[in-house]
Amino acid sequence: MGKRVLLIEDEPNIIEAIRFILSRDGWSVVTHADGSTALEAIRTQAPDVIILDAMLPNRSGFEILQDIRARAETQDIPVMMLTARGQQKDRDMAERYGANRFMTKPFSNAEVLDVMRELAPI
Amino acid sequence: MIRQRSAESCKVIFTQLQKHNGFIALTMSRNALTGTRIRDQRQRLGVKQADLARRAGISASYLNLIEHNRRRIGGKLVLDLSRALGVEPSVLTEGAETALLAALQEAAADRPQARAEVDDVEDFAGRFPGWAALLMEQSARVAELQRNVEGLTDRLTHDPFLSTALHEVLSTVTAIRSSAAILADTKDIDPEWQARFLRNIRDDAHRLGHGAEALVRHLDQSEGASSAPGTPQEEFERMLEGVSYHLADLERALPVSPKALANAQPQLNSAPARQLAEAHFERYASDAAKLPLADFERALRGCAFDPARVAAAFGVPLGTVLRRWASLPAQGGARPGLVVCDGSGAITFRKPTDGFALPRFGAICPLWPLFRALTQPTVPLREVVELGERAPQRFLAYAVCEPSHPEGFDGPQVFEATMLILPEGHVPFPPGQKHPIGTGCRICPRTACAARREPSLLSEGM
Numbered sequence: 001m002g003k004r005v006l007l008i009e010d011e012p013n014i015i016e017a018i019r020f021i022l023s024r025d026g027w028s029v030v031t032h033a034d035g036s037t038a039l040e041a042i043r044t045q046a047p048d049v050i051i052l053d054a055m056l057p058n059r060s061g062f063e064i065l066q067d068i069r070a071r072a073e074t075q076d077i078p079v080m081m082l083t084a085r086g087q088q089k090d091r092d093m094a095e096r097y098g099a100n101r102f103m104t105k106p107f108s109n110a111e112v113l114d115v116m117r118e119l120a121p122i
Numbered sequence: 123m124i125r126q127r128s129a130e131s132c133k134v135i136f137t138q139l140q141k142h143n144g145f146i147a148l149t150m151s152r153n154a155l156t157g158t159r160i161r162d163q164r165q166r167l168g169v170k171q172a173d174l175a176r177r178a179g180i181s182a183s184y185l186n187l188i189e190h191n192r193r194r195i196g197g198k199l200v201l202d203l204s205r206a207l208g209v210e211p212s213v214l215t216e217g218a219e220t221a222l223l224a225a226l227q228e229a230a231a232d233r234p235q236a237r238a239e240v241d242d243v244e245d246f247a248g249r250f251p252g253w254a255a256l257l258m259e260q261s262a263r264v265a266e267l268q269r270n271v272e273g274l275t276d277r278l279t280h281d282p283f284l285s286t287a288l289h290e291v292l293s294t295v296t297a298i299r300s301s302a303a304i305l306a307d308t309k310d311i312d313p314e315w316q317a318r319f320l321r322n323i324r325d326d327a328h329r330l331g332h333g334a335e336a337l338v339r340h341l342d343q344s345e346g347a348s349s350a351p352g353t354p355q356e357e358f359e360r361m362l363e364g365v366s367y368h369l370a371d372l373e374r375a376l377p378v379s380p381k382a383l384a385n386a387q388p389q390l391n392s393a394p395a396r397q398l399a400e401a402h403f404e405r406y407a408s409d410a411a412k413l414p415l416a417d418f419e420r421a422l423r424g425c426a427f428d429p430a431r432v433a434a435a436f437g438v439p440l441g442t443v444l445r446r447w448a449s450l451p452a453q454g455g456a457r458p459g460l461v462v463c464d465g466s467g468a469i470t471f472r473k474p475t476d477g478f479a480l481p482r483f484g485a486i487c488p489l490w491p492l493f494r495a496l497t498q499p500t501v502p503l504r505e506v507v508e509l510g511e512r513a514p515q516r517f518l519a520y521a522v523c524e525p526s527h528p529e530g531f532d533g534p535q536v537f538e539a540t541m542l543i544l545p546e547g548h549v550p551f552p553p554g555q556k557h558p559i560g561t562g563c564r565i566c567p568r569t570a571c572a573a574r575r576e577p578s579l580l581s582e583g584m
Contacts, residue, residue, distance in 0.1 A: 011293045013322040017300030020315065024308075055289050084292035085285075106296040109303045 002026035003120050006047035008038050008064070009082065010056055018051065021109045022116065035059030039067055042074055049120045051112075052099075054083035054090065062093055069098040078119040082107075156200070156224065157191035159214050163207045164189075177206035192231045194224045222247055222258055229261040284337075291333045298326045338479070338565075354394035355482065359472070361389040361399060366452045367473050372407045373415050380404040402471070406449060412438050413446045422447070427549040429520055429542070430502055440502055440522045444542040448473050456545035459517075461492055465537035475543050477515040479561045487560040488573045491521035492541035499523045499537060506556045518544040518551050 005022060009015050010033040019029045032041040035056030042050065050068070054061040061081060068074045080101040081094045094102045101115050164174050175185040179202060187193040195203075196215070204211040223243055230238035239246070247254040301319040305311065311319075371378045378386075380403035384396045413421075413436055425431035429443040436443075448460035459475030472480040486493075491503045503521040508514045521541040527533060560566030563576045 011297060013297035013301065013326055014293060016318070016322060017297060017304060020304055020319075021300070084289040084296075105292045106299045109300055109307070 002028050003048040004028045004030065004045065005049045005051060005116065005120075006042060006045050007031045007051045008035075008041070008056065008061070009033065009051065009053040011053075017109070018112060021113060025113055025116075027116070033057070035061070035064060038064045039071075039074075042068065042077070047077060049116060050077055050079045051116075052079055052081050054081055054085070054094075062097055065094070065097045065099060080115055080119060156195065156215050157189045157193075160185075160203055160207070161189040163209055163213070167207065169207070174203070174206055178202040191224055191227045194228055222254060225258040225261060226254060229257060232261075284341075287333060287337045291330060291337065294326045294330045294333060298323055298330065301326070334565075341479075354392050354398055357390055357392060357395035358398040358402070361387050361395075362402075362473070364389060366457070368449055368451045369403065369406055370451075372403060372410050377407050377410070380407055405445070409442050409446050409449070412436060412442060415450075418446055419450065439524055440520075441524045441538070441540040444520055444522070444540045447542055456548055458545070458548060459543035460540070461543070462538060462540050463492055463496070464539075465496065467493055467496065470538075475517075475545055477545065478509060478517055478543050481562060485562050485564070485575070487562055487566065488575070489557065489559040489571075490541065491519045492539050495521040495523040495539045495541070496537065497523075499525050504552070506551050506554065507559045508556045509559060509561070516546050516551065516556060518546075518549065520544075 003026075005027050007015060007018055007022075007029060009018070009031065012033075015031050015033070019031065022029050030041075030045050030047065032038055032045075033056075036058035038052075038056070038059065052061045052065060056064070061083075065079060065081065068077065068079060075098075078100045079098070080103060081099040082103050082105060083090050083094075084105045091102050100119055103111065103115065164171065171185055171189070172182040175182040178185070178199065180199070184193065188195055200211050200215055204214050207214075226243050226247060227240060230236070230240050230243070301323050305316065305319050305323075369383070371383055372380070380400050383403050384390065384400040387396070387399060390396045390399055418432070418436075421432050421435055425435060429447065430440060433440045433443045445460065445462075448458050450458075457475055458473075459478055459480065460471065460473040461469060461480050462471040463469050467486070469480070469482060469486070472482070474480050489507075491505045491507070495501070495503050500523065503519075505519050505521075506516055507519050508516050519541055521539060523537055523539040526536050526538070528536060558568060558571075560568060560571070563571075563574050563578060566574075566578050568574075569578065
């Protein structure tokens with residue numbers, strides 16, 4: 001069983017594509033689409049890496065990231081933020097709240113794979 | 123001695139302010155600013171700052187700023203505070219001297235790094251009344267400009283629909299790009315997965331189309347009547363939109379003066395907007411004098427709607443006829459559009475027409491006849507153009523670039539291009555080829571365009 005990644009994203013076809021490419025790369029992929037229950041999902045899944053979309057239903061990815069870093073049991077999990085807005089202030093916010101990487105949509109599959117391998121070497 | 127002179131000078135500027143700003147000058151001590159008086163009254167009554175703030179409906183921190191003369195107040199808040207303190211409003215406020223001193227103190231508080239000598243503010247106002255009044259005016263102007271900039275920035279970054287729509291479009295593009303890359307790069311893909319990704323791409327392509335159309339609709343509507351204008355150009359355009367670009371006051375035999383008409387427009391709140399309007403009205407009045415409305419309409423019909431023949435009949439430049447045509451009163455149905463640019467291609471005037479987006483700035487499609495006219499000054503161009511790929515619309519465009527020499531032989535030659543845009547159904551279209559054009563490369567889906575200068579957001583990665 002490969003390393004476990006929790007993909008928190010609400011766009012079904014992005015989920016499907018990322019799940020496919022990561023699974024073929026040996027990752028165990030779990031997905032979650034709702035911002036308000038994302039922390040609960042992180043607690044129960046205990047992933048090795050989190051891919052976190054910035055704009056989620058009910059709660060923003062930035063808020064979730066703040067909570068991830070504030071809690072002892074999750075604060076060390078590497079997080080890659082995804083956002084459709086490449087503005088500098090979003091990058092600054094992601095960095096300030098403790099994201100390990102920041103990726104702007106649209107991204108390439110190869111970029112996602114490279115970053116994931118870097119965040120949690122298999 | 124200096125004190126005495128200061129007091130006299132103060133009286134002079136307070137009288138000036140009274141005249142210019144309508145302030146009510148009362149004779150009270152200059153030392154007692156409004157905030158200080160509020161604090162004194164509150165302490166005299168033994169009321170806590172937080173309690174008074176609550177009674178007046180403001181935060182304690184804001185009241186604290188007021189009491190330390192860091193924020194100027196007036197109107198309803200003065201009434202609320204005087205009611206909460208049980209005193210007459212005039213006890214808390216008095217005339218122009220307080221307004222001036224408070225404005226100077228606020229300006230100093232906003233820029234502490236300037237190290238203004240706050241303790242000497244009354245002496246400064248007294249010895250240099252003109253400078254003090256100028257500083258107050260400039261400070262108010264800076265505040266107004268800051269509010270304008272904030273408003274514009276806010277519109278760009280906090281439009282919830284725009285933000286959501288862009289997110290939707292970019293997410294869909296991401297899904298398409300990832301799915302397409304999987305299909306292209308995975309040699310041994312299972313047929314079931316292959317079918318699934320193909321289906322996803324098809325669904326996302328539909329979604330992308332709808333998202334892009336909704337975005338364009340929203341941007342079109344944003345330029346309509348919903349939001350408050352943020353720039354002089356927007357104020358001016360909103361005003362013209364309100365009268366459908368037809369100015370009946372300038373069509374009369376004895377028209378009103380352009381300046382008076384500009385000053386009479388209630389929608390034009392800023393001086394630059396009134397200047398823009400006045401310049402436009404002057405040109406409008408000049409065009410209307412050369413081409414009186416009834417004569418012009420008759421000539422258009424008589425010349426089979428050929429603007430070059432109308433120009434010859436009246437002995438005026440073609441550009442005048444194109445502008446005049448666009449200013450005719452609305453008669454239902456699709457209305458003609460007009461766009462004017464200077465020699466650099468910068469848009470200086472635009473009257474929109476449905477289906478033909480006219481960006482105010484930025485890189486516009488170089489295939490517009492307007493820009494081709496710039497390369498062939500004085501040569502009239504006529505072209506049927508087609509916009510859009512999903513639901514293409516045709517327009518008949520007339521364009522011409524005309525040089526002028528406002529400073530004579532020794533001055534520069536100034537170029538201006540004008541393009542009239544007639545929607546289908548407005549006049550019969552000539553037979554012949556139609557020319558595909560776009561709004562601008564970034565949002566144009568025509569990937570195989572010979573004039574493309576940058577990739578399209580709608581096609582890259584698909």
